[in-house]
């Protein structure tokens with residue numbers, strides 16, 4: 001979903017600035033809070049470990065309506081506070097870092113300074129994708145394509161080909177539609193993680 005520089009543009013950058021390829025790579029990549037990708041897609045939680053925060057996502061899926069910032073007690077910390085605290089949106093398993101969105105709280109969120117009462121770090125409760133799977137088993141309703149936060153190309157290691165919900169027929173067990181191996185979504189669970197399916 002992000003535009004990339006062409007090889008020629010990258011060559012020009014190298015010539016003009018004489019900076020290293022690593023520096024160029026950093027420059028052309030979107031700023032991605034990788035912690036949130038890891039938090040939402042890896043872990044060994046089971047379905048009996050569902051937390052209060054997980055119930056909130058279940059309610060959002062059922063109602064197709066997110067929780068307002070007000071009801072979620074969402075606030076933006078000051079810069080100084082956020083620097084000292086690991087409890088922030090980019091560390092949360094509900095975080096959609098690139099989109100500056102949350103799976104539970106409505107509106108745009110601040111990855112570095114935002115926090116709500118639904119903050120859920122890696123290892124707490126179930127993985128978001130597993131909550132969706134639980135939701136599908138209980139309601140029989142698969143998510144529509146536009147509910148899945150689907151992107152055309154996920155980060156290396158966080159693509160459909162790495163996900164336990166991907167099938168050989170390019171389908172997804174959670175979301176309706178067809179998916180190329182390099183695609184990704186907001187509910188990816190890496191192979192070997194989370195609950196048994």
Ligand code: SF4
Nearest residue numbers: 160163166172185188
């Ligand atoms: S869309 Fe892709 S990454 Fe997302 S749950 Fe389905 S298979 Fe996994």
